[in-house]
Amino acid sequence: MATEKTFQVGPLRVRVSAADAQPAPKERLSRDRIVDVALAQMKERGYEAVSMRSIAKELGTGPASLYAHVANRDELDSLVIDRIARQADLPAPDPERWDEQLKAGLRGLLAAFREHPGSARATLGMIPTLEGTLVHAEAMMALCRAGGIQDQYAAWAADVLALYVASVAVEEDVWVERGKAAAAAGRPYTEEDVVAAVHAHFRSLAADRFPILSSLADVMTTGDGEERFEFGITLLVEGLKAVSAQARAREA
Amino acid sequence: MATEKTFQVGPLRVRVSAADAQPAPKERLSRDRIVDVALAQMKERGYEAVSMRSIAKELGTGPASLYAHVANRDELDSLVIDRIARQADLPAPDPERWDEQLKAGLRGLLAAFREHPGSARATLGMIPTLEGTLVHAEAMMALCRAGGIQDQYAAWAADVLALYVASVAVEEDVWVERGKAAAAAGRPYTEEDVVAAVHAHFRSLAADRFPILSSLADVMTTGDGEERFEFGITLLVEGLKAVSAQARAREA
DNA sequence: ACCTGAACACCGTTCAAGT
DNA sequence: ACCTGAACACCGTTCAAGT
Numbered sequence: 001m002a003t004e005k006t007f008q009v010g011p012l013r014v015r016v017s018a019a020d021a022q023p024a025p026k027e028r029l030s031r032d033r034i035v036d037v038a039l040a041q042m043k044e045r046g047y048e049a050v051s052m053r054s055i056a057k058e059l060g061t062g063p064a065s066l067y068a069h070v071a072n073r074d075e076l077d078s079l080v081i082d083r084i085a086r087q088a089d090l091p092a093p094d095p096e097r098w099d100e101q102l103k104a105g106l107r108g109l110l111a112a113f114r115e116h117p118g119s120a121r122a123t124l125g126m127i128p129t130l131e132g133t134l135v136h137a138e139a140m141m142a143l144c145r146a147g148g149i150q151d152q153y154a155a156w157a158a159d160v161l162a163l164y165v166a167s168v169a170v171e172e173d174v175w176v177e178r179g180k181a182a183a184a185a186g187r188p189y190t191e192e193d194v195v196a197a198v199h200a201h202f203r204s205l206a207a208d209r210f211p212i213l214s215s216l217a218d219v220m221t222t223g224d225g226e227e228r229f230e231f232g233i234t235l236l237v238e239g240l241k242a243v244s245a246q247a248r249a250r251e252a
Numbered sequence: 253m254a255t256e257k258t259f260q261v262g263p264l265r266v267r268v269s270a271a272d273a274q275p276a277p278k279e280r281l282s283r284d285r286i287v288d289v290a291l292a293q294m295k296e297r298g299y300e301a302v303s304m305r306s307i308a309k310e311l312g313t314g315p316a317s318l319y320a321h322v323a324n325r326d327e328l329d330s331l332v333i334d335r336i337a338r339q340a341d342l343p344a345p346d347p348e349r350w351d352e353q354l355k356a357g358l359r360g361l362l363a364a365f366r367e368h369p370g371s372a373r374a375t376l377g378m379i380p381t382l383e384g385t386l387v388h389a390e391a392m393m394a395l396c397r398a399g400g401i402q403d404q405y406a407a408w409a410a411d412v413l414a415l416y417v418a419s420v421a422v423e424e425d426v427w428v429e430r431g432k433a434a435a436a437a438g439r440p441y442t443e444e445d446v447v448a449a450v451h452a453h454f455r456s457l458a459a460d461r462f463p464i465l466s467s468l469a470d471v472m473t474t475g476d477g478e479e480r481f482e483f484g485i486t487l488l489v490e491g492l493k494a495v496s497a498q499a500r501a502r503e504a
Numbered sequence: 505a506c507c508t509g510a511a512c513a514c515c516g517t518t519c520a521a522g523t
Numbered sequence: 524a525c526c527t528g529a530a531c532a533c534c535g536t537t538c539a540a541g542t
Contacts, residue, residue, distance in 0.1 A: 028525085029525080029526080051514085051515065051516080052517085053514085053515075061527075062526090062529090063515095063517080064519090065525085065526055067516095068524080068525055068526065072516075073517090124423050125422070125423045125425075125426025125427055129450070129453055134457070138461075138462050138463075138465050141464045152474065155468060155474070156483045156484075157487065160416075160480075160484045160487060163416075163484075164412075166419070167416070167419035167422075168415070170377070170419075171376050172377075174376055174378075175377055178377070194379075198379055198381075201381055205386070210390050212393045212394055212397065213389060213390050216403055219403045219404050220407045223408065231405075231408045231412065231495075232408075234491070235409065235412060235487070235488050235491035235492055235495060236488065236491055238490075238491040238494040238495055239488055239489070240491075241494070242491065243483075243487060280506085303533085304535060305533085305534075305535085313508075314508060314510090315536080316507080316510090316537080317506085319535095320506055324536075325535065325536090
């Protein structure tokens with residue numbers, strides 16, 4: 001099947017089989033190979049650039065072939081997210097510093113999403129049912145429990161925390177995509193450009209209609225993604241402590 | 253230009269000009285008319301069903317025509333979101349109950365998103381620059397200030413709060429869309445079906461690998477969207493109070 | 505300046521046909 | 524059972540041509 005040809009490349013003699021040619025080696029397809037390619041493409045080019053077609057092409061076939069191994073794009077996304085969730089490593093709960101550990105887990109999740117830009121889009125609305133996402137949820141719950149958080153609050157908090165991390169990752173990706181589009185169109189679009197433009201816009205607002213925004217342009221545009229993310233997870237974790245303590249006080 | 257024809261419909265004589273025919277009356281296009289249609293379609297059929305083509309069709313023209321009034325889909329989305337943001341009515345700050353007012357503002361925003369299912373997708377990554385979104389941001393900031401929150405925290409909190417509301421709305425829409433797809437395929441997909449399935453799945457998990465999730469299946473699946481949303485905004489608002497108080501204590 | 509039709513370069517998914 | 528090519532019903536956007 002694999003027709004072989006021999007080329008003379010400078011001083012080298014190179015033997016090439018048709019299977020080695022451009023599209024891909026012709027191995028058997030499998031769920032895992034499909035997910036491997038999807039994950040690799042997402043890592044390299046972001047969620048937007050990955051499609052049933054782009055995956056199929058890299059596997060040397062057409063998009064229809066994938067449907068023998070994967071129900072649809074939605075299921076494929078779940079499988080990819082599952083792999084990504086496994087990357088956030090999770091600490092053994094220590095009641096002394098459960099809150100810091102919780103935050104570390106969330107940072108790890110954000111880092112895993114960031115490694116595959118845009119992937120977090122697929123987690124919005126996803127109910128954790130696969131291995132990796134379950135492990136993450138279990139770990140978040142374990143940390144909450146180590147902190148003495150009531151079960152019901154821990155369960156809801158695990159959801160809210162994961163949702164917040166995902167939405168931050170999605171927002172970041174929107175900016176990245178906009179940057180790409182701007183770059184392709186030859187427009188300047190560094191982070192500083194955008195921040196400067198927003199700052200100027202806020203300052204230019206009518207002071208009678210927007211007294212706060214116009215006077216606080218500085219504060220509104222202060223802080224990079226990291227600082228804002230830290231603020232967000234701190235709000236949530238401190239809020240969780242407060243709500244939990246309030247409930248405990250009510251019961252006593 | 254409008255060629256007229258006269259038809260006999262039963263006992264009635266009907267005069268129809270070409271402009272009145274099926275697609276739409278041929279008024280001049282405008283930004284506002286385009287946004288009107290986009291908003292109406294989103295309200296009726298959700299974000300997924302709205303496209304440059306569907307809007308153009310309702311206006312009796314082709315998609316290319318829209319580009320004379322709107323730069324691209326992104327800009328159109330901004331205009332739509334701006335209109336939606338105006339719907340959340342905002343209270344005059346009362347220092348006695350700023351926190352409740354803040355939550356009410358967030359509930360109003362969620363309600364506005366829900367009236368246009370999926371619209372919240374478009375807000376992820378959007379920087380508020382138009383009227384409606386600015387008014388909302390200004391109001392959120394005013395309430396935080398009434399609560400004695402430091403400017404920097406207020407600014408960051410306004411972002412986090414809006415992001416949380418949007419991400420809840422997006423998640424809900426994912427479920428709605430999945431429900432539609434399931435209904436179209438003839439599968440059952442009520443909320444109870446899904447909750448029951450998830451509950452069963454958690455219960456079935458290996459107790460040694462997932463001791464918490466498997467034993468807390470009840471608690472994990474308790475609470476509807478409303479209850480979970482309330483929990484989320486409470487975490488954020490209580491967290492904001494806590495962080496603000498901590499900073500004040502540090503400075504003293 | 506505004507509008508248009510046709511085309512470009514994409515999507516996810518289905519389906520009949522092949523092995 | 525697995526794979527395939529071709530087609531279906533969509534996208535957003537561009538562009539030359541019309542008024």
